[in-house]
Each structure stands twice: as C-alpha cells, then as structure tokens.
Amino acid sequence: xxxxxxxxxxxxxxxxxxxxxxxxxxxxxxxxxxxxxxxxxxxxxxxxxxxxxxxxxxxxxxxxxxxxxxxxxxxxxxxxxxxxxxxxxxxxxxxxxxxxxxxxxxxxxxxxxxxxxxxxxxxxxxxxxxxxxxxxxxxxxxxxxxxxxxxxxxxxxxxxxxxxxxxxxxxxxxxxxxxxxxxxxxxxxxxxxxxxxxxxxxxxxxxxxxxxxxxxxxxxxxxxxxxxxxxxxxxxxxxxxxxxxxxxxxxxxxxxxxxxxxxxxxxxxxxxxxxxxxxxxxxxxxxxxxxxxxxxxxxxxxxxxxxxxxxxxxxxxxxxxxxxxxxxxxxxxx
Numbered sequence: 001x002x003x004x005x006x007x008x009x010x011x012x013x014x015x016x017x018x019x020x021x022x023x024x025x026x027x028x029x030x031x032x033x034x035x036x037x038x039x040x041x042x043x044x045x046x047x048x049x050x051x052x053x054x055x056x057x058x059x060x061x062x063x064x065x066x067x068x069x070x071x072x073x074x075x076x077x078x079x080x081x082x083x084x085x086x087x088x089x090x091x092x093x094x095x096x097x098x099x100x101x102x103x104x105x106x107x108x109x110x111x112x113x114x115x116x117x118x119x120x121x122x123x124x125x126x127x128x129x130x131x132x133x134x135x136x137x138x139x140x141x142x143x144x145x146x147x148x149x150x151x152x153x154x155x156x157x158x159x160x161x162x163x164x165x166x167x168x169x170x171x172x173x174x175x176x177x178x179x180x181x182x183x184x185x186x187x188x189x190x191x192x193x194x195x196x197x198x199x200x201x202x203x204x205x206x207x208x209x210x211x212x213x214x215x216x217x218x219x220x221x222x223x224x225x226x227x228x229x230x231x232x233x234x235x236x237x238x239x240x241x242x243x244x245x246x247x248x249x250x251x252x253x254x255x256x257x258x259x260x261x262x263x264x265x266x267x268x269x270x271x272x273x274x275x276x277x278x279x280x281x282x283x284x285x286x287x288x289x290x291x292x293x294x295x296x297x298x299x300x301x302x303x304x305x306x307x308x309x310x311x312x313x314x315x316x317x318x319x320x321x322x323x324x325x326x327x328x329x330x331x332x333x334x
Contacts, residue, residue, distance in 0.1 A: 022222065022225055022226050022268075023222070024215075024218060024219060024222050027218050027221065027222050027225075027264060027268060028215075028218055030264055030267055030268075031214070031218055031260055031261075031264050035256065035260070038260060038263050038264075038294075039259075039263055039290070039293055039294050041263075041267060042262075042263035042264075042266045042267055042293075042294045042295045043293060043294070043295070045266055045267050045270045045295065046266055046270075046295040046297070048270065049270050049271050050297055051328070053323075053324055053325050053326060054297065054325070054326055054327070054328040054329070055292070055297055055298065055299060055320070055325050055326070055327060055328055056109065056110065056273050056275075056297060056298040056299075056327075056328040057107055057108050057109060057110070057298075057299060057300075057301050057327050057328070058108060058109070058110040058111070058112050058143070058275070058298065058299070058300050058301070059100075059103035059106070059108040059110070059111055059112065059300065059301055060112040060113075060114060060300050061096065061099050061100075061103075061111070061112070061113055061114070062114050062115075062116070063090060063091045063096055063113045063114065063115050063131070064088060064089065064090045064091065064114075064115035064116055064117065065077060065085065065086075065087065065088045065116055066079075066085045066086055066087035066088060066116055067079050067087025067088075067116060068116040068117060068118065068147075069118050069182065070118055070147075070180065070182045070183065071180060071181055071182045071246075072170070072179065072180050073178075073179045073180065073210070073245060073246030073247045074170075074179065074207055074210060074239055074240075074242070074245060074246075074247050075116075075242070075245065076242040076245065077116040078245070081242075081244050081245045081246060082244040083242050083243065083244040083245055084243075084244060087116075090115065090124060090127060092127075093127055093130045093131055093134065096113065096131050096134070096135075097131070097134040097135065097138075100134070100135045100138060100140065101138065103140070104138055104139070104140055106301065107301065107327050108140065108301060109140060109141060109327070109328065109329070110140060110141040110142070110143055110163075110164070111135045111138075111140045111141070111142060111143065112142075112143035112144070112145065112164075112166065112300075113131060113135075113142075113143070113144050113145075114144070114145040114146075114166070115144075115145070115146045115147070117146055117147040118147050118148060118182070118183070119146070119147045119148040119149065119150075119153075120146045120147065120149070120153060122153075125153060125156055128144065128146070128157065128160075129156060129157070129159075129160040131144075132144070132157060132160040132161055132162045133160050133161060136160075136161045136163075141163040141164065142161065142162050142163045142164070143162075143163060143164035143165065143166055143203060143233075144157065144162060144164075144165055144166070145165070145166035145167065145203075147167075147191075148167075148183065148187060148190075148191045149165070149167075149191050149194050149195060150194065151194045151197065151198065153194075154194045154195050154197070154198035154200065155198045157198070157200065158198040158199045158200050162200050163200070163201055164200065164201045164202070164203045164232065164233060165195040165200045165201070165202060165203065166203035166204070166233075166235070167188060167191050167192055167195065167202075167203075167204055168188075168204055168205050168206055168207070168235065168237075169185065169188045169189070169192075169204055169205075169206055169220060169223060169224065170188075170206050170207055170210075170220075171206055171207065171210060171212050171216055171217075171220055172212065172215075172216035172217070172219035172220045172223070173185045173219070173223065174216060174219065175210075175211075175212045175213075175216045178210075178211065178212075179210055179246075179247075192204055192227065192231075196227075196228070196229060201231075201232040201233070202227075202229070202231040202232060202233070203231055203232065203233035203234075203235065203275075204224055204231040204233075204234065204235075205224070205231070205233075205234045205235035205236050205237065205265075205275065205277070206220045206221075206235075206236065206237065207237040207238070207239050207278075208236065208237065208238055208239065208253045208257075208258055208261060209238055209239030209250055209251070209252060209253040209279075210239055210247055210250060211247070211250060211251075214257065217257075217261050218264065221261070221264055221265050221268050221269075222268065224268075224269065225268040225269050230268075230269045230271075230272055231269070231272055232271075232272055232273065233272060233273045233275055233298065234265050234269055234272045234273070234274050234275065235275040235277035235278075235298075236258075236261060236262055236265060236274065236275065236276065236277060236296070237277045237278040237279055238253055238258060238278060238279025238280075238282065238283070239253070239278075239279065240278055240279055240281075240282070252282075255283070255284075255287045255290075258287070258291070259287070259290045259291055259294050260294075262274060262276070262291045262294040262295060262296050263294035263295060265295065266294060266295025266296075267295075273297055273298040274295050274296045274297060274298065275296065275298035275299065275300070276288065276291050276292070276296040276298070276299050277299075277300060280299070285319055285322070288319065289319075289323055292323065292325065297328070298328075299316070301316055
C-alpha cells in the first residue's frame with residue numbers, strides 16, 4: 001500500500017493520516033476523495049492544530065492604489081488594462097495609522113497594508129518602516145504586500161518588526177504565464193525566500209477562477225506545501241472579474257471545487273492559517289460555512305478589500321452568530 005492510498009483510506013476510516021502529502025499524485029488522490037470523506041479528513045486535521053470555531057480576523061488597507069506596471073490579468077490596479085481605476089500616491093503614515101486604530105476597534109488582530117507596485121523604491125522604505133512600527137505599537141500583527149523585495153528591503157522591514165509578508169504565487173507554474181508576463185514564477189519564489197531568510201513569516205496563496213484546471217490548483221498548493229517552511233498564512237481567493245481586465249469574462253468557479261481546494265490546503269498545510277479571501281461577496285453563507293468546516297480559519301473584515309467589495313462587518317457578525325464562530329485571540333493567531 002502506498003502512503004497516498006493509506007492517507008485516503010484513513011480519511012474514510014476516521015484514522016489519523018500517516019503524513020502530510022507533498023507530491024502531486026498524493027495531493028490529487030486526497031482532492032478526489034468522496035466529498036464527505038475529504039471534509040471529514042480536513043476537519044480532523046484542523047482540530048489537531050486549531051480551535052475549530054475560532055476565526056482570525058484581518059483588515060486590509062490599500063496604502064498605494066493603481067498604476068502598477070505589472071500585467072496581472074486579474075488585477076484592477078494594473079496600468080495595462082482600462083479598468084477605470086485612478087492611480088494614487090503612497091498614503092501618509094499618520095493616515096495609515098488612523099485607519100489601523102479603527103481596525104483594531106473593530107476587532108481586527110492583524111493589519112495588512114498593500115501597495116500596487118512591482119517593487120518598492122528605497123526612498124519609500126522610511127515611510128513603510130514607520131507604518132509597521134506604528135501598527136505594532138497598537139498591539140496588532142502587521143502584514144504588508146508591496147511586490148517583489150530585495151534581501152536588503154526584507155531585512156529593513158524585519159528590523160521594523162513586520163510579522164507577515166504577503167506575496168501570492170497566484171497559480172501553478174505551468175499556467176503562470178497565461179496570467180502574468182511581466183515577472184516570472186521564479187521571481188515570486190525568490191521574494192518568498194528573501195522574506196523568509198529575513199525572519200518574516202510568509203503569507204502566500206493563489207486565485208481560483210482564472211481559467212486554470214483543477215490540476216493547476218493542486219500544483220499551486222503542492223508548491224506552497226513544499227517550500228522549506230510552508231506559509232504561515234495561505235489566502236485562497238475567488239476571482240472577482242474586473243471590467244476592462246484580461247479576465248473580465250472569466251467563468252465562475254464551481255462552489256464544490258472551491259471548497260475542495262480549501263480542504264486540500266488545510267490537509268497539505270495543517271499548521272497554516274487558511275484564509276477565505278477575495279470573492280466572499282459572491283459566496284452564499286452556506287458556501288462560506290462549508291469553507292470554514294473544510295479548514296478555512298481566517299478572513300478579511302471590512303467593507304472593502306483593496307479595491308474590491310467585501311462583506312460588511314454586520315454581515316460577518318451575523319454569520320458568525322449563526323455558525324457559533326468567534327474571533328481568534330491574537331496569541332492564538334501568531
């Protein structure tokens with residue numbers, strides 16, 4: 001009996017899996033389990049490492065919007081597509097900190113700051129460092145997504161106390177150039193290495209619904225799981241088709257396939273926070289509930305997600321009450 005078959009059988013028999021699978025073939029076997037068996041196994045793994053009813057809550061602010069030179073086909077902020085979004089300059093530090101205080105008052109334990117750049121310029125680093133230091137002084141975890149980073153930039157942010165750096169790989173290596181041509185898959189992995197080497201935790205995931213195959217989704221998760229240290233946070237996004245973008249007419253993701261991907265992420269990366277990220281406005285409460293059962297235990301809160309809509313806090317609070325969920329305490333989210 002191969003290890004992958006043993007894992008599959010353990011899911012149907014309610015026994016602990018032998019090991020986390022790290023090959024494409026093993027992951028495919030897990031992904032294709034009967035749906036109830038897959039969710040049962042994912043929930044088992046989830047309970048081994050997390051409070052099953054606690055959800056980590058993050059707030060995301062766009063600190064520099066639009067005008068990005070990258071040609072990511074899904075993005076409203078790319079200068080390559082007529083999406084109608086106007087470019088802005090980097091926000092002033094105090095404005096960012098004012099928004100962070102509001103986020104903390106609203107229950108967020110992690111504050112994420114995103115800038116539409118290919119990479120930050122050295123002249124912008126002082127302001128970024130001040131933002132990190134200011135948010136940490138409020139007692140929240142800090143996260144940034146700024147594009148590609150050099151080892152030196154990673155070290156400066158680490159010294160400032162940056163907890164997490166988000167840099168999604170987006171899709172599989174095979175499908176990558178169908179979505180982005182201005183930087184390579186290897187460039188993505190290099191930034192993740194620079195961040196990890198600097199001592200910053202990694203937040204890396206991908207997007208579903210860009211025309212990729214199921215095999216591409218599995219390959220993406222296997223790539224993340226096989227990093228020297230898997231990402232501490234794994235955001236799984238559902239594409240929001242942006243008018244004017246390359247993927248404006250992309251077909252929607254099948255909800256069951258999306259839940260399967262969440263479950264596979266949980267099984268492959270049992271200690272990671274799996275974030276139900278962009279696209280929640282298009283998900284029913286029932287679909288979100290299935291995602292939480294499959295192992296998602298992190299969300300973004302607030303009305304907006306960078307430039308896209310996000311369910312309001314009132315809606316999330318009502319859903320949490322219906323499902324018996326609670327915000328994750330900061331220490332548990334670290």
